[in-house]
Amino acid sequence: MSGLAKGFAKTTLSALPPPPPDPSPRSSEEGVEAVYDDSSSSSSLSSTGTVVPTSSLKAAPAPPVGWSDFFEQELYLDYQTDSLRAQYHVYLTAPSAPNAPLFVCHHGAGSSALSFAPFALELRKLLPTAGVLSLEARDHGSVVASPSSNNAILDFSLPVLTLDALAMIRLTQAKLAWPSLPPLVLVGHSLGGAVLTSVAATFQLGPSVLGYAVLDVVEGSAMDALSSMSALLRSRPSTFPTLQAAIDWHLRSRTLRNPASARASVPSLLVELPSGEWTWRTDLAATQPFWAGWFEGLSRKFLEARGAKLLLLAGTDRLDKELMIGQMQGKFQMHVFPAAGHFIHEDLPAKTAAAVAEFFKRNDRSTLVLPPKVSELLAQASARRDTSTAFRGQAEPNHPEAHDSYEPGFVDTPGAATTVLPQTRLSMSG
Amino acid sequence: MSDLDKAICQLRACRPIPETQVRELCYKARELLIEEGNVVGVSAPVTICGDIHGQFHDLMELFRVGGDVPDTNYLFMGDFVDRGFYSLESFLLLLCLKVRYPDRITLIRGNHESRQITTVYGFYDECMRKYGSANVWRYCCEVFDYLALGALVTGAATQLEPSNAGYAEGVILANMPPEDEEIEIEIMDSCNKVTNRYPRNRNLASQQTRSSPESSPSTSASAAPSQIGPAGTGASGYSNGSKSNDGGAVLCVHGGLSPLVDTIDRIRLLDRKQEVPHEGAMCDLLWSDPDDIDGWGLSPRGAGFLFGDNIVKAFNHKNDLSLIARAHQLVMEGFKEMFDNTIVTVWSAPNYCYRCGNVAAILELGEDGSNGGYMPRSNGDVGRREGLAESTVGALKPGPGRRYRVFEAAPQDSRGMPAKKPVAEYFL
Numbered sequence: 001m002s003g004l005a006k007g008f009a010k011t012t013l014s015a016l017p018p019p020p021p022d023p024s025p026r027s028s029e030e031g032v033e034a035v036y037d038d039s040s041s042s043s044s045l046s047s048t049g050t051v052v053p054t055s056s057l058k059a060a061p062a063p064p065v066g067w068s069d070f071f072e073q074e075l076y077l078d079y080q081t082d083s084l085r086a087q088y089h090v091y092l093t094a095p096s097a098p099n100a101p102l103f104v105c106h107h108g109a110g111s112s113a114l115s116f117a118p119f120a121l122e123l124r125k126l127l128p129t130a131g132v133l134s135l136e137a138r139d140h141g142s143v144v145a146s147p148s149s150n151n152a153i154l155d156f157s158l159p160v161l162t163l164d165a166l167a168m169i170r171l172t173q174a175k176l177a178w179p180s181l182p183p184l185v186l187v188g189h190s191l192g193g194a195v196l197t198s199v200a201a202t203f204q205l206g207p208s209v210l211g212y213a214v215l216d217v218v219e220g221s222a223m224d225a226l227s228s229m230s231a232l233l234r235s236r237p238s239t240f241p242t243l244q245a246a247i248d249w250h251l252r253s254r255t256l257r258n259p260a261s262a263r264a265s266v267p268s269l270l271v272e273l274p275s276g277e278w279t280w281r282t283d284l285a286a287t288q289p290f291w292a293g294w295f296e297g298l299s300r301k302f303l304e305a306r307g308a309k310l311l312l313l314a315g316t317d318r319l320d321k322e323l324m325i326g327q328m329q330g331k332f333q334m335h336v337f338p339a340a341g342h343f344i345h346e347d348l349p350a351k352t353a354a355a356v357a358e359f360f361k362r363n364d365r366s367t368l369v370l371p372p373k374v375s376e377l378l379a380q381a382s383a384r385r386d387t388s389t390a391f392r393g394q395a396e397p398n399h400p401e402a403h404d405s406y407e408p409g410f411v412d413t414p415g416a417a418t419t420v421l422p423q424t425r426l427s428m429s430g
Numbered sequence: 431m432s433d434l435d436k437a438i439c440q441l442r443a444c445r446p447i448p449e450t451q452v453r454e455l456c457y458k459a460r461e462l463l464i465e466e467g468n469v470v471g472v473s474a475p476v477t478i479c480g481d482i483h484g485q486f487h488d489l490m491e492l493f494r495v496g497g498d499v500p501d502t503n504y505l506f507m508g509d510f511v512d513r514g515f516y517s518l519e520s521f522l523l524l525l526c527l528k529v530r531y532p533d534r535i536t537l538i539r540g541n542h543e544s545r546q547i548t549t550v551y552g553f554y555d556e557c558m559r560k561y562g563s564a565n566v567w568r569y570c571c572e573v574f575d576y577l578a579l580g581a582l583v584t585g586a587a588t589q590l591e592p593s594n595a596g597y598a599e600g601v602i603l604a605n606m607p608p609e610d611e612e613i614e615i616e617i618m619d620s621c622n623k624v625t626n627r628y629p630r631n632r633n634l635a636s637q638q639t640r641s642s643p644e645s646s647p648s649t650s651a652s653a654a655p656s657q658i659g660p661a662g663t664g665a666s667g668y669s670n671g672s673k674s675n676d677g678g679a680v681l682c683v684h685g686g687l688s689p690l691v692d693t694i695d696r697i698r699l700l701d702r703k704q705e706v707p708h709e710g711a712m713c714d715l716l717w718s719d720p721d722d723i724d725g726w727g728l729s730p731r732g733a734g735f736l737f738g739d740n741i742v743k744a745f746n747h748k749n750d751l752s753l754i755a756r757a758h759q760l761v762m763e764g765f766k767e768m769f770d771n772t773i774v775t776v777w778s779a780p781n782y783c784y785r786c787g788n789v790a791a792i793l794e795l796g797e798d799g800s801n802g803g804y805m806p807r808s809n810g811d812v813g814r815r816e817g818l819a820e821s822t823v824g825a826l827k828p829g830p831g832r833r834y835r836v837f838e839a840a841p842q843d844s845r846g847m848p849a850k851k852p853v854a855e856y857f858l
Contacts, residue, residue, distance in 0.1 A: 109858030191858050229858065284858065291858065309730060321785045328760035328782060330719045333732030336550045362732065 070117035095131030108190025122353035211308030220320020261346035480757030484514025508540020539577035590831035598623035678752025688714030764791030
């Protein structure tokens with residue numbers, strides 16, 4: 001780390017507010033990420049702002065990283081119906097304990113399953129028994145073709161992508177011979193957020209879905225951004241001479257801000273041409289007719305689907321009216337990462353994982369303990385009364401002694417809160 | 431004119447005051463707030479307000495509609511800052527008024543009065559923008575730590591003081607209760623016209639008793655608690671009999687109840703001078719929401735709890751309350767009473783975040799003058815414990831007379847508003 005970078009990190013960090021006690025927008029992770037985060041005070045919206053190259057970017061390029069550093073297995077799932085023949089491609093680390101959760105991740109358009117690689121690693125540090133299943137959409141690694149002509153079916157409409165995601169989850173279950181699905185937490189980035197919200201909204205996976213987390217996509221602002229999206233796409237280089245050049249471009253343009261993540265995810269976005277050059281695997285321009293359909297109605301679905309809801313945003317105030325009202329009525333949980341770019345989970349994998357892990361722990365039904373319900377307390381009290389009146393024979397029903405030892409159902413100390421009646425569970429409301 | 435009055439004038443014009451003055455103000459405010467208990471005692475009459483969120487011009491509209499300080503006694507239930515463009519001016523003005531008229535304005539803490547939340551939702555950035563340093567933000571955050579967690583309003587009248595206000599246009603007079611009937615709820619618009627009135631349903635309690643199952647052994651017992659004197663007074667009954675004009679005490683808190691808080695005294699025992707924790711009683715008081723569930727539920731917000739009808743009624747009974755007033759949740763109509771009028775949400779930020787299209791409201795509670803200025807103390811649980819299981823429903827106290835003033839966003843020009851942020855460079 002150069003003296004300049006060190007000095008910069010020092011001054012930037014000392015100017016920041018004292019780190020709050022918990023996962024928070026601007027705390028730890030300085031060691032790895034703050035160095036590249038040279039615009040932490042500026043808005044993340046200006047993701048293509050000026051770049052101050054740091055010494056480590058100039059240093060000898062680190063080689064791209066393979067998937068096996070992040071996941072246990074790579075699965076090709078074959079699936080055939082009358083109308084399609086598919087070979088889905090997913091990465092999986094299976095849950096390693098009964099009742100351990102499975103986090104199902106879905107990348108955004110033009111990205112890939114390895115977009116979640118660093119996140120998966122960080123998540124497993126926090127929840128060692130948890131599994132991670134990272135899906136790949138059609139034409140992003142999965143292949144869906146017509147059975148007759150063998151031509152790829154390039155239908156990217158939301159219902160079709162939703163069916164793909166559902167099929168991949170079910171096929172994984174079949175492949176690993178799970179008798180039932182583990183508790184699921186759906187984690188979708190951008191388009192993937194829309195797809196997994198849609199999966200949750202169909203309720204096809206039933207109560208296995210504990211909750212869903214959506215990363216940096218909001219209907220209102222996504223719709224606003226669509227008009228400028230084509231221009232943005234055209235500004236990307238169409239080929240790269242080497243994989244390293246592609247990784248460098250992603251970092252230089254600040255599309256990605258974490259070199260470790262870029263090394264893991266960028267190679268999977270590209271395919272080699274006969275000329276030896278590399279080009280994008282997915283033709284994003286071809287998906288343009290579907291863009292609006294991806295995001296239309298997303299806010300409503302996000303609020304209405306069953307399960308706990310988490311929204312992770314880069315920057316601030318990207319909420320549209322519907323989500324703003326929903327948030328202020330307390331309908332979902334939200335975290336904002338001012339220092340991250342659009343690829344939150346790649347820029348800040350540890351913080352994203354911490355937020356998602358906390359979200360899971362809070363909503364984990366196997367350990368969830370709530371204070372006892374009043375109706376249960378009343379039932380207990382009346383049960384006690386019944387026994388006492390039974391002993392007394394025909395005592396008057398409202399005998400004061402029947403409940404004078406009765407303490408209302410409040411717990412006295414925080415410690416006690418975790419030990420009360422494990423059988424009382426949450427009645428999920430919405 | 432004192433410096434403080436000058437600062438008030440300057441802030442009323444929506445102009446920030448110099449950093450040195452902020453520091454002095456915050457120091458004085460802390461000296462004042464440290465003397466307050468976790469639950470501040472407030473005597474009616476009082477006007478209760480919900481979230482402000484830096485919507486300075488709407489705060490001015492609120493003062494226009496509700497009356498100015500010190501003429502009107504105000505109680506603000508937190509969330510002064512974040513999201514709006516003038517968090518700084520709004521909070522500093524309220525703080526100046528607090529220092530200037532300590533007995534005429536009460537400020538309690540909301541979940542946004544926290545370091546962690548303000549760094550994300552705008553107040554920190556606003557201070558940086560307006561002062562070029564985080565000092566002012568730091569001073570304000572120190573004040574946040576000293577804000578009370580709740581307030582207990584006593585001496586509110588069951589009967590609304592008759593107002594001479596006329597009816598708003600469009601109100602069908604035939605639907606209004608007769609003039610001589612006791613009014614429990616009155617709703618007024620920002621032009622001081624009545625838009626609706628609800629008479630008190632004198633049979634409310636007895637109806638509910640009847641609706642409880644016949645087999646319940648509690649029927650006879652449920653009528654009893656209303657004959658008990660105010661808790662803590664040792665009285666066997668209200669001196670002025672059952673026809674008391676005492677509206678019962680009203681607990682004001684930003685969020686709601688906590689499973690760790692069964693009595694108001696439990697709140698008084700908390701150590702509040704700290705950043706809002708992520709869990710525990712203090713967190714719950716600032717984060718929880720009422721909901722149509724049975725008992726307690728997990729809050730989707732990620733902090734605090736959801737609490738149901740029976741929790742509120744049990745708490746109110748045990749603590750001799752007639753009503754809980756809270757803020758924290760956006761309600762499109764400005765206010766929302768729930769659970770047989772035992773809890774109300776008051777929201778005072780119209781067109782929230784300049785885009786939500788909601789109206790705002792404030793809640794006025796009148797003064798009970800019937801007892802020669804004496805009011806029964808009402809804050810304890812003495813002697814009420816036993817009754818909880820039996821009479822959670824039957825013993826609802828008559829709520830105070832409530833006048834809601836509903837108002838819309840102030841017309842404002844866009845001067846001083848930051849330029850609209852560029853559209854996100856979304857990738858798909």
